[in-house]
Amino acid sequence: MSTHSSKTSLQTPHIPVLLPEVMESFSSLDEGVLIDCTLGYAGHSSALLEAHPKLKLIGIDRDPEALEFSAQRLAPYRDRVRLEHGSFSERLPSLIDQEPVVGILADFGVSSLQLDKKERGFSFASENLDMRMNPEAPLRAYDVVNGYPLERLEYLFREYGEIRPAGALAAAIVKARANAPISSAQELAELAKTVLRGKGKTHPATQMFQAIRIEVNDELGEIERLLDTLEAKRPAGAIVSLITFHSLEDRLVKNRFRAWSQKCICPPEAIRCTCGGNHALGEMLSRKPRSASKEELRSNPRSRSAKLRSFRFYEGADR
Known part of the structure; x- marks a missing residue:
């Protein structure tokens, strides 16, 4: 969720929400494709491309104005960038099938613009x-x-x-x-x-x-479909970082990440584990969500409700 006053203010866009936390969550990435499901004004994406020179980006957004702005902002990285107009629930399944996806980012907030x-x-x-x-x-x-x-x-x-x-x-x-x-x-x-x-x-x-x-x-439906796609596709080794802005969104992400982290899926009344205890799809990168620092809250009050949760899918050998 980045802020700027007009399409011409490319030089001084507002720092996107939870940027240090997002960067940290993807710090282990080297090469491969990161999909920014809610590209917005490319604040997160431009920082990630700068920090990871071998990384490629696919940016998705429903807002044509956002894509037009981001095409200009990401011009220095144009050889590593592909932009797609549409909903991420429609675009994501085929992209995961076709690309070596190593990261998936979504910021579910309405952009400040x-x-x-x-x-x-x-x-x-x-x-x-x-x-x-x-x-x-x-x-x-x-x-x-x-x-x-x-x-x-x-x-x-x-x-x-x-x-x-x-x-x-x-x-x-x-x-x-x-x-x-x-x-x-x-x-x-x-x-x-x-x-x-x-x-x-x-x-x-x-x-x-x-x-x-x-x-x-259909914001909650979009999030549900995103999570359904990830659960079905399980991109090996990929890191998923999702930013929510209210309890309804956060609950969907939290519950799904917890379910994906469960090793045992036996019913609660079971006396002992009979499922094998190897059903976890991956691991949460932190038990609690990351929220805005005091410094960010002072500079961007709209970040006060933002929460970042991150999950890493296992490689086949990790299970």
């Missing part, structure tokens, strides 16, 4: 209601807010936003849109204030916007 550009509809101050990471995707936040029935909205707010008064919030939206469609993020954020309260400096609409954005971009 997407947040800051009001026309993208991610910001509380936006005059439209969009939130699509891929501008060509059919479903917009406007369609969710103005078209979903009350029960579906309540489900989204409860499950994706972890909002307690989910029913009251859904009802307020349905009541408001009965008079006229809710057409801007700004209007929606003001409506949220009538039902929700923020915590500390957090805007009251934060969790509601999160829920809608997750639905629009």
Whole structure:
């Protein structure tokens, strides 16, 4: 999740979230292919290419604007870089089959440019209601807010936003849109204030916007499919580093990494192990997630919820 003010600020892009921690997780890499599943503005990727001269990169992103920026930023490494437009859930399976993959990185946060550009509809101050990471995707936040029935909205707010008064919030939206469609993020954020309260400096609409954005971009589904692909393909020796930004994402990654690390898969009630105890697919590189340093939190407050978890698949001989 890197920050810059415009496409022309190639010289001074913001340092991406958890960069030292990401670099450390991939420090053992030498040559092979690293797949950046959420290329964004190539902050992590450019640093990794600089640090590992033999490494090749495949960058994937749903946002054409991000790819256009990254093509310029990664120009010094163009002989080692390939960029692909699309969702990583669609691209990853064939790439793992075709390439000597040694690393997989994903940063599931919304980029700061997407947040800051009001026309993208991610910001509380936006005059439209969009939130699509891929501008060509059919479903917009406007369609969710103005078209979903009350029960579906309540489900989204409860499950994706972890909002307690989910029913009251859904009802307020349905009541408001009965008079006229809710057409801007700004209007929606003001409506949220009538039902929700923020915590500390957090805007009251934060969790509601999160829920809608997750639905629009199928974010949890994308993560599930990424993890399913990795479990099925098990790229030998590959290091997987995933950055999450809220508990729903982190829970998916944490639970899957733990399951992959289990040597014994016997049921809990079993008196002794009968499965052979050799079922681990690899190992977690740290038991607890890495989070932002105090220095990073001061320079980039948006990093406060970021967590990095890393896993290494075993080589065949490691098992």
